[in-house]
Amino acid sequence: MSQSPDRPLPTFSARETFFGTDKTGDAAISIAGVPMDIATTNRAGARDGPAAVRRASRMAGGTYPDLWPDLYSLDFADVGNFSLMMGKLEESLALIERQALEHDHLISVGGDHLVTLPLLRAAAKKHGAPLGLVHFDAHVDTWDENYGVPVTHGTNFRIAINEGLVDPKRMIQIGIRCRVEPEVWQWTLDQGVTIITAEEVHMGNPADVAARIHQVVGNQDKTYLTFDIDCLDPSCAPGTGTPETGGLLAWQARSILTRLGGINFIGMDVVEVAPAYDVGEITALNGASVMAFYMGLLAASKSQAE
Amino acid sequence: MSQSPDRPLPTFSARETFFGTDKTGDAAISIAGVPMDIATTNRAGARDGPAAVRRASRMAGGTYPDLWPDLYSLDFADVGNFSLMMGKLEESLALIERQALEHDHLISVGGDHLVTLPLLRAAAKKHGAPLGLVHFDAHVDTWDENYGVPVTHGTNFRIAINEGLVDPKRMIQIGIRCRVEPEVWQWTLDQGVTIITAEEVHMGNPADVAARIHQVVGNQDKTYLTFDIDCLDPSCAPGTGTPETGGLLAWQARSILTRLGGINFIGMDVVEVAPAYDVGEITALNGASVMAFYMGLLAASKSQAE
Amino acid sequence: MSQSPDRPLPTFSARETFFGTDKTGDAAISIAGVPMDIATTNRAGARDGPAAVRRASRMAGGTYPDLWPDLYSLDFADVGNFSLMMGKLEESLALIERQALEHDHLISVGGDHLVTLPLLRAAAKKHGAPLGLVHFDAHVDTWDENYGVPVTHGTNFRIAINEGLVDPKRMIQIGIRCRVEPEVWQWTLDQGVTIITAEEVHMGNPADVAARIHQVVGNQDKTYLTFDIDCLDPSCAPGTGTPETGGLLAWQARSILTRLGGINFIGMDVVEVAPAYDVGEITALNGASVMAFYMGLLAASKSQAE
Amino acid sequence: MSQSPDRPLPTFSARETFFGTDKTGDAAISIAGVPMDIATTNRAGARDGPAAVRRASRMAGGTYPDLWPDLYSLDFADVGNFSLMMGKLEESLALIERQALEHDHLISVGGDHLVTLPLLRAAAKKHGAPLGLVHFDAHVDTWDENYGVPVTHGTNFRIAINEGLVDPKRMIQIGIRCRVEPEVWQWTLDQGVTIITAEEVHMGNPADVAARIHQVVGNQDKTYLTFDIDCLDPSCAPGTGTPETGGLLAWQARSILTRLGGINFIGMDVVEVAPAYDVGEITALNGASVMAFYMGLLAASKSQAE
Amino acid sequence: MSQSPDRPLPTFSARETFFGTDKTGDAAISIAGVPMDIATTNRAGARDGPAAVRRASRMAGGTYPDLWPDLYSLDFADVGNFSLMMGKLEESLALIERQALEHDHLISVGGDHLVTLPLLRAAAKKHGAPLGLVHFDAHVDTWDENYGVPVTHGTNFRIAINEGLVDPKRMIQIGIRCRVEPEVWQWTLDQGVTIITAEEVHMGNPADVAARIHQVVGNQDKTYLTFDIDCLDPSCAPGTGTPETGGLLAWQARSILTRLGGINFIGMDVVEVAPAYDVGEITALNGASVMAFYMGLLAASKSQAE
């Protein structure tokens, strides 16, 4: 219900860009859609995630009672959607990486979770590998293959670890509760990845989870945030491809995220928003809120630096 | 699944009035629909809230295991929907106030939250100003304007305070988590309003929240209850115009409300139910349940007085 | 499935502007959203029409087998949504008119049908009154009042006729089948308006209807086209506020529209798309198609002039 | 968009009774809901038909351009929903018949098509058997059993014929296109029933169909009208239990019905509206429109008699 | 995202049987659909529950991080749907019981909750009466009648207790929060049934609830599990017939169920999944997850026995 100076239109009249911005390029922060969804193992449609999150983000930008600086204090642009090769996985991954390299601090909206792989490849090139990783998800995404296919939205982080893009000792997964073979689970732990299951979040306290995240990734070294919307419970995020029951509630994600101030974030993404299965835009709104919280952290950091 | 003596029809066959009543006037308690929704900043459609809540209320009336007297022990009527002037805000506010004055104890279903303003004006005339206010909401609704417009569903309580309808020191807001400019936030606190954010509810305990409400409004002086359905999390209430993530869960609202016995309530409303965005009637059912809990409090109070 | 040279992105990756254009101003043709919907007598939500039609229009631009010149041969821009005063009807009408005057050839997407009134006022000022009017609708929209209110989405054309914006003898309504009082019906005929009921369209032939339109408005004098999406049958356009059974099928509208070449159109609008009631975007797609057919007529006319 | 003198509220504010009436009894014409749906062979939910049609009927009452007398010229009441025994078929049929006998001219909204059987039993008792029958449907409903059960929504008219409630020589079915065993088809024809398939309607002309109906049932003897909403194409009536592709379009039903003036109708029903599968209320609206056309015929007949 | 050896197809390509099995008979565990829904007091459609849960179950089978043995280590079959007599309650109950007797360890998906009555009758015959009962539900289901009908989905457990199928002292209800007459409540307690209300679950801890269940039913004697999906909050399970606000969250049900290892379960059912009111399959997925957790308990038990 709040408004920034450059948004005099009511929400319903605002342009459907990320947070209603009119800026389309040349900004400190670039927000892009990455509508690739051909690597999903179950329901399709994450290609429509960027549009849905754009629309919902008009309801999400501003200052929150936690009194952050306004996210509109940041210099950001909606750079549109990335180009893709329809039906061509490898070519699309290369295209995504190439386009991601054109931006300094990139916030992306998927697309399925495989898009994070080329985004991490680009981030590692830009910012130096390996990166820390804060990873919200229902699924570990460290399979060695899914149904006979080695590059999917379930193998992305095994590849990222194997390529040295991510430091598994500075990698933490929050919200995990998927079916998973014991050897995949063990491999993940063996790399040094920290896993906080959804039940641990429910039984515990968001502040403690946030403290654990700070502990794992540190505030010094560069860190990437990836938020698979299916880390939320299907009641909060029905609009996704592989929902799992028992997930985080929206308030828990919010309370954890807003306590991550000080981490040296160099990029983030929200993935797996599939609006065809959503109701009342609530999944998209959760995606947009996550972006707003992340941008609030950046705004606070910028404000402290000034 | 329970039934009152005058409702021998299965739920699916019951007349779609509030709690299935056949009474249309001349009762101690009047329940009315107020289908005005032209003051919303985002999604439209709260005009259809009264019908949806009527329908859902057939599933909500009766005695709960907390062993209240049956709400059917109250003398209440469904007085229908209020008249409005389409597209005419000021005229409609005047019409709503005038119609509200015809009823002693009025329970209303909006419409957008601006309908509470004329309802408070009428209540203040009937019952004496200023009133205490228990206000469930995601939004403070104390803006001085929204997008250049001074009378909207986001400025209603600033106006109510400024008009002296409500005593801000006896006003408490529960569930707040909206974007809000620091000066609006500060103005609200400066008036003496008590704010309990959604995170405070989640981190705490419904019994403590209820105790805080008792403390702020007291049990002696007259108090009005307004329940914006968007105080609930979008997972519980997708059918609303300006959803905000991270809200109260249905059980929390229920556990708080059922602990408000003894407060001297003289009227209440449920607002911002927009069924076009709902699924499986769950938003409407939450609206109806809130009414049922309020009426349960009245029934208990009546039973104790007898 | 076709593409213009400046649209190398797959449909699902294209920017959600009208027909995917990147141009936002300074074009021969301006396309705008006019998200006002507070004058509706039944279901709300036409404020979300512009966004839905923008999205759907990405599927509708190009060359059709009828071998029009590509609509991308036109110089057009998506100028965004008009500013409005929430809940303020008269002020909003004035604002719409003022903004419409800034554009030479304006294509608009409503909003409810009342938006056509200020659009006609602006068109009459720009192009000279009275204008011819090709009016697709289920409803005559020539009431003298609706439910006690004189300026609504059902009185707009009586006002337009009374203000001399439209020449009723050069006005033709296609698709009419609403409930209507005999005196309203007679008044409309008495002004000289030609009415083709939906049944007449069904019993006849699109080519004959098109011929009748040519006959009524002529090819010489300036003419405005207004397309209320509820002229279509609810099966084709469920996403609207006041559906009426028995309407035009999409193919009939298409076959009529594509035969209107030569008429001197100076502006058009599509109104009453309310996406909250739509399924699979079909109402929005029909709205976008109607715009594409209109722009195809302009492209053909431009091509012949060259 | 029109209004009767006693309906000064905008559509969205009108009480959700049939055509918005406030009358609940003692009228020349009674309109009732009959929410029984336990005899369906496929999708459930017709029990919610009466509520949906009530709501939609607020958009359907008035005078149409065909210049009928206003249906509000009739004396009619919404008598509510009939009582039923949950899960008890035979008992429910007896209850429906008993309640139907309390009304002179009854218009009913089902419920599944089996409700027509007790309604015909009551009509035959009141008005004398056998009755003529105008039967719109996708299905012949003259099976001798369905899946081993002899009394279902698919055997109702064989029973009605066998009980002598209906004169098969004065019975005509319009819109038939279901799967049907040759012996059931032949039995139906052998009784003397006239069948007009959906394809015959599409290939022909509504006026000719209406003429055939007049010819079969005559204008003298008493006739009942039963309208199974699935006679319409699923595009017009998705909200039903056993949809069949290739059905009548809404305009065809309308054009046929409005040409049935002069037939001596003594009752009618609309059945099989299952709103859980509907979109934008279009199925319910078609149901309400059919009732409005029927009541328009009665109003014309009354007006001619006066 | 995991897979069993015999399921090499991606989730979206897997056959829509329970957990994708190809086995249709002759297994240690039989899974069946019981699509009877004619005993519901409110919304219909649980007949479509089996199909929806089958589909969703393809996403739910495998090993969970709690490191159960894979449910695919069990020998189970999808034996299809049970035969029923449409619209015939007593006959259908007899049919269900007779078919249930053909299976040793039966897992069923309803249908409404009345199906549990014949399932318990069969289980008692097979395994000896009385059985212990773990009963998740919003409703006590111990009414003596509903709306004048003695055998419904709300009277099933009074009948089961009265028939001696269930030992009320070994019966525990979790999640109760319905409207209920004091005498029904008292009768239930008087039999010795343990009731844990939804609020008690929310205010407490899943581990404590699980401990209480163990205490009531014991690990020795035979016990049946019945899970009415409406024990979950409507946000988690909108797709059901009689939703009640304030229910269990999916994670709570999961955390309770996975702590029930050691109980001597001899059968279970999930009932009241009504997909017509669901969104994004979340209700069905919760139903499938509950089955997966139950089967995980069986797999762990089998693994320990080996």
Added chain:
Amino acid sequence: MSQSPDRPLPTFSARETFFGTDKTGDAAISIAGVPMDIATTNRAGARDGPAAVRRASRMAGGTYPDLWPDLYSLDFADVGNFSLMMGKLEESLALIERQALEHDHLISVGGDHLVTLPLLRAAAKKHGAPLGLVHFDAHVDTWDENYGVPVTHGTNFRIAINEGLVDPKRMIQIGIRCRVEPEVWQWTLDQGVTIITAEEVHMGNPADVAARIHQVVGNQDKTYLTFDIDCLDPSCAPGTGTPETGGLLAWQARSILTRLGGINFIGMDVVEVAPAYDVGEITALNGASVMAFYMGLLAASKSQAE
């Protein structure tokens, strides 16, 4: 509502296989799902088409009043879904072709329209190239590339023609109305393909269209039928990826198809059913009906041969 001897279960209880068959292999006719949808240019989700059509087909099998032999007179099996490589287009095409070769007469349900390419490759190998092609579609699908990609659901028939799988002189397209570049249009005509636009169908008569099909493909040589569900109007088939307004109505498709008796069909497919955008299963039901009509033609042909 009819039933075959081996289907004694009510529709809602029948197994969700194609037409409820229990047969899974070794039949004269094989029906398979081909859930590949990664080649779509717009909305995703056709991978869920096979499941939706299976479910709907339970409502579609039997004998129609046109008195075909029962489709259950055919020997057919539901052979399940084909294996695919997720996100791998070329590999998936090879897999589909290989699996198709295992069946003599294959009826397939897509998936997007690209699946027809490997199905034609297999059919040509089995039955000899080139084949005749009856092609229902909104789109010509003879592009040389889409958005820079040469193998998509829009280039499939150019490839098929270029590979000599199809004889363009024996190829007829019905329902075309898409945007298309003049050179693509001309290329198609230049090959000898016959195009009947949707408008030509609307302006003409199904019997004439059927006659034209007979004339083009002949009754002697082998012919394949491919039915893209988007040839239907979006009102009849909202559940598809690239809807186009103005399409065929369900009855027209039915009336054309049932007049194709005598053509020497050796295989067919229904593609582009994307249930996430459907309402009330109507798109899926149209898909199932088309299959039923095709199988009816086979049954008639078999009956005549006997």
